[in-house]
Amino acid sequence: MPAKVKKPREKSSAKFFFKSLKPWALPIAVACVLAAGSTVLAIFGPKILGNMTTEAAKSLGATGEIDWAPLAGNAITLIILFLISAALGYFENFILGRVAAKYIKETRLKILEKINRLPVSYFDKHKYGDTLSRMTNDVDTVGQSLQNSLSEIISNIVMLIGILVMMLTISPLLSLIAVVSIPISTIFVAKIAGHGQKYFRRQQDTLGSLNSIIEEDYSGQLIIKSNNHESASLQNFRETNNSLYESAWKAQFFSSLAFPITHIFTNLSYVAVCIAGGYEAIAGIITIGNVQAFIQYTTQFNRPITSIAQIVSTIQLTLAAAERVSKFLNKEEEKKEGEEKLEKIKGDIEFRDISFSYSADKPVIENFSFKASAGQNIALVGPTGAGKTTIVNLLMRFYDPTSGKILIDGSNTKNADKSSVRGLFGMVLQDTWLFSGTIEENLRYGNEKATLDDVKKVCKYLHIDHFITSLPKGYKTKISEDSDNISAGEKQLLTIARAMLKDPPMMILDEATSNVDTRTEQLIQDAFEKLSKNRTSFIIAHRLSTVRNADLILVMKHGEIIEQGTHEKLLKKNGFYAELYNSQFKD
DSSP: OOOOOOOOOHHHHHHHHHHHTGGGHHHHHHHHHHHHHHHHHHHHHHHHHHHHHHHHHHHHHHHSSOOHHHHHHHHHHHHHHHHHHHHHHHHHHHHHHHHHHHHHHHHHHHHHHHHHHSOHHHHHHSOHHHHHHIIIIIHHHHHHHHHHHHHHHHHHHHHHHHHHHHHHHHOHHHHHHHHTHHHHHHHHHHHHHHHHHHHHHHHHHHHHHHHHHHHHHHHTHHHHHHTTOHHHHHHHHHHHHHHHHHHHHHHHHHHHTHHHHHHHHHHHHHHHHHHHHHHHHHTTSSOHHHHHHHHHHHHHHHHHHHHHHHHHHHHHHHHHHHHHHHHHHTSOOOOOOOOBOOOSOOOOEEEEEEEEEEETTEEEEEEEEEEEOTTOEEEEEOSTTSSHHHHHHHHTTSSOOSEEEEEETTEEGGGBOHHHHHTTEEEEOSSOOOOSEEHHHHHGGGOTTOOHHHHHHHHHHTTOHHHHHTSTTGGGOEEOTTOTTSOHHHHHHHHHHHHHHHOOSEEEEESTTTTSOHHHHHHHHHHHHHHTTTSEEEEEOSSGGGGTTOSEEEEEETTEEEEEEOHHHHHHHTSHHHHHHHHHSOO
16 A cells, blocks of 8 residues: 655644744735735726726717717826836835845754754754755745745735625626636635645655755765766666656646636636626616626636636645744754853863663663873773764763763763863864865864964974975965865864864864874874873774873773773783784784
8 A cells, every 4th residue: 555645734834934924024014015005006907997988988979989088087097006006016026025035044044053953863863965955945945935925815815805896896796607616616726735735745855855865976976986886876866856756746737737627617707707797788787898897807806816726836835845944943952951161170071870872772881980080191992883982972962871970070061061061172083074265264163263373383283284385375275165175184184283273171082093194193193192281182093003102091892891901001911902902913
């Protein structure tokens, strides 16, 4: 059996949409009034034209000639009405255009602010491309609907009511014939809209998945090509693209049915109005000018109904997009537990009976305890999956432990402000990240108050000043977002310098020397030893040559400390650490 498609929450999506418009309620209200005014003035056009026809017919029947004097007055009035109507329509579009642009800008800003408030666990579970699609495609869809559909809906509703009033003043019988088609066509359109909405929602979700695939394939081209994975990658894209095609054409098919169905009923009512109007004119019930005006009103009366039927697809797409934006903005944010500010610390750290798991059925850390004194250099070693990086994540409060306490100078980090805790550490990861900008801007990312002299001083400590000054513009050299104009090792050196420039009381290096050669690694180790003096430092490393000078080495396995001590003591112990170390230096 095919999987049931979850019915979208149209009400909650509409509620979010209208609630998000609250800051611009006044200009939107003004635009709606202008739209209504423009439409009302246009509505009087057929009535004035009908009067002109009646006056011409009377004068022609009485004298055999047309009396142009009264016609000229009506014509001038008509021109003035049309000009004012056009001016009001222009200002209404101008206001809504500005509001839509501001709405898109502010909503994207809210999404970006939301991203900064989300916990790290969110980014572990969601694809980048889908989030980007919400920020670009979905926000654009809602914004464009605000600019175009809102004014059309207001204008069409006002036109519908205004024309109905004008038609009733001319002939109640003809009005009844004209409006009888509305409830019939509305029932059909509502049924079709219910079928189409689920496909619009699926279309937006699939578009997010497609963007994720494009982002992954684009950034991973080297890996794809080196593994001859082009055909599989293309097949994955084709399947998702086909899924998008299926949902898109079904959504458009059902929404497009609204127009022909509405058109059929309105045309039938138009024919009936012509027959009945002709009979009433012959019978002398209404004038020939009123028949002409009523026929024009019937045509115009059908226009807003047809237009609203066409807008249905846009509204459905807007609701689907608004639902995706609403869901993202309502995601649970990082909990702001603790307000204590940790300042002027020495650097004493204690892990007390820490247990942690990313998922309830798979514990990563169990009953983990150890103490680090201020200024100590602590190394975490062990096989992949031992929990080394998890310890750092807990220390930085990217995650909080399931049980136990982490103490910095005796203060429980769970009672401290997260930004305060993170500000205590300089962190260098195995996966480097640099943004588009100059080398100087990238290095000053963690310390914007640093001068160029401060930047150069740190780079000289790390022995990377010569590599930077050899570039075309030195520290002003621009690097791309992917940093493809410098090597992986040079990227790592820059991220280390960035952490050093922050000058924090504690340092964390998570496989920070994995992308540099042995000689550069030794230079970094020498510089790190100088700069980590009087700082509590944590080093995660698989290459055990980088941790030989550590004050304390913690050997981890399955989330527990199985050995600890200095390099020499652990070798003498001839245990798991000695086995790991000797396996790297057998030759």
